Amino acid sequence: MNLLVCISHVPDTTAKINFDAAGTALDATGVQFVINPYDEFSLTKALHLKEAHGGTITVLNVGGPETEPTLRKALAIGADQAIRINAIPTDAITVAKELKNHITANAYDLILCGQESIDYNGQQVPAMLAALLNLPFVNACVDLAIDGSSATATGEIDGGHATYAGTLPMVIGGKKGLVEEKDLRIPNMRGIMTARSKPLQVLEATENDAATRAAKFVKPAAKSAVKLVDSVDELVHLLHNEAKAI
């Protein structure tokens, strides 16, 4: 199988988020970047599929040179080759179009993305990509089985699940459940050494027409200090009269 895993390079979950002086972009100073957590589930699923069916795993990121350590980490975990499309992503549609241009020119059997990236929380790129390619798409995917050119995928829906059957190629928006948390792999020394000699190809960007513009970022107003109460009756009173939550 020819597997493509789309990787986002995002601030670590525990990173303190600050914005630049103009308030129009993330201030990356001192921020640790990681593979987007949702993408890790998809990458690990790709490793399982390769182990079961054979094939090649390509990891792809749209970003500047600073994102290459994240791609190298994916190689160290077990991907075979990496591609970086050299562009500073402005919005989801430009990223989706970059991905589409690459995928159209290369025959992939399965395109695995994470459901969303934890930086801009758009949950847009995978569904846009599938629509641009006219390929089937399953979001919030928690189970995927491949049998020849057929795929069965289960996605979360509000309060339950839906299972879909379709033919490859297919686009997946993965999350925990696609593989379990304990299945996620940490790069070992051998993996890190091999990753250095695996190919990382840089392609030039082809798209630049963003449809949206981030005018401003602010941090949410600080929460006022917690009110500690001694009795449940006092809590019920406050929830009803003060918070109007019940």
Next chain:
Amino acid sequence: MSIIVFVEDWNNQFKKASFEAVSYAKSWAELAGTSVTAVTSSGAADPAALATYGADRIVTIALAATPFGMAQQLATMSEGTAGMVIAGTSLGRSVAPALAALIGGALSTNTTSTPSSVSPVTVERGAFSSKGIETIELMGGLPVVSFVPNSVGIQERAGEGRIENLDATGSDLLNITEQSIASGKVALPEAEVVVSAGRGLKGPENWSMIEELASVLGAATACSKPVSDIGWRPHSEHVGQTGIQVNPNLYIAIGISGAIQHLAGVSASKTIVVVNTDAEAPFFKAADYGIVGDAFEVVPQLVNAMRAFKAGQ
């Protein structure tokens, strides 16, 4: 040049988020000086109900089965409209990006406000797992907005409510082989009240008091990541980053320390109550109200107090 709103139903009944979507479209339409066209399934039991929330024209279609098919159907109606609204339910989160890609639209998802301007359409949205609020301008195509359910609220404002049936084609690229929703339970993403518990409960056998509290409050039950990872509760209850993000009016966290991954999924809740034995638990910093105490003492008391409160209402 009306605002089109996609109105979702489940088993022919409208969801709460569906009425909120029409209210959203009405606020936008008032700012833009235009009308609201609601598009819904021809199977919906009571399309006329949408007029209560501001729908001027209600278009019913034989709705496709999959999100992509629905997006194609909506795309056929996009020409000459001023914008499109879709609730950010699990279905909406698949439909909206596909629609925006098909029509060359400008999309905001995870949106938490109605437009503050229409030239260009400007809204606020959550970013960086609720650690940032982005003001975004939708300038490069037909504006499409998907909003977080329970973020803008439902308002009753009468619309004309003309109902008509239209043909719209969309092709499903997948077959749905099975679809199930747990019955008799409040669905977590839509819940107004969520009762959530963590490792402080010491074992899955102790969840009955959590379920009892949820039942008294008409709440959905949820849990922290460690609890779902060790199999005490199903993954579908895991709230937080990589789990479900919730936005209820009231979130009650019992025996959860408040790891940053958990806070990422709940900090948009309007009121947060934390019950924890450890006064230093980080969750207290994100809470509005707190009780430092043992869940096994506090929760049964809280069940009784809430039951008495509900009985007196």
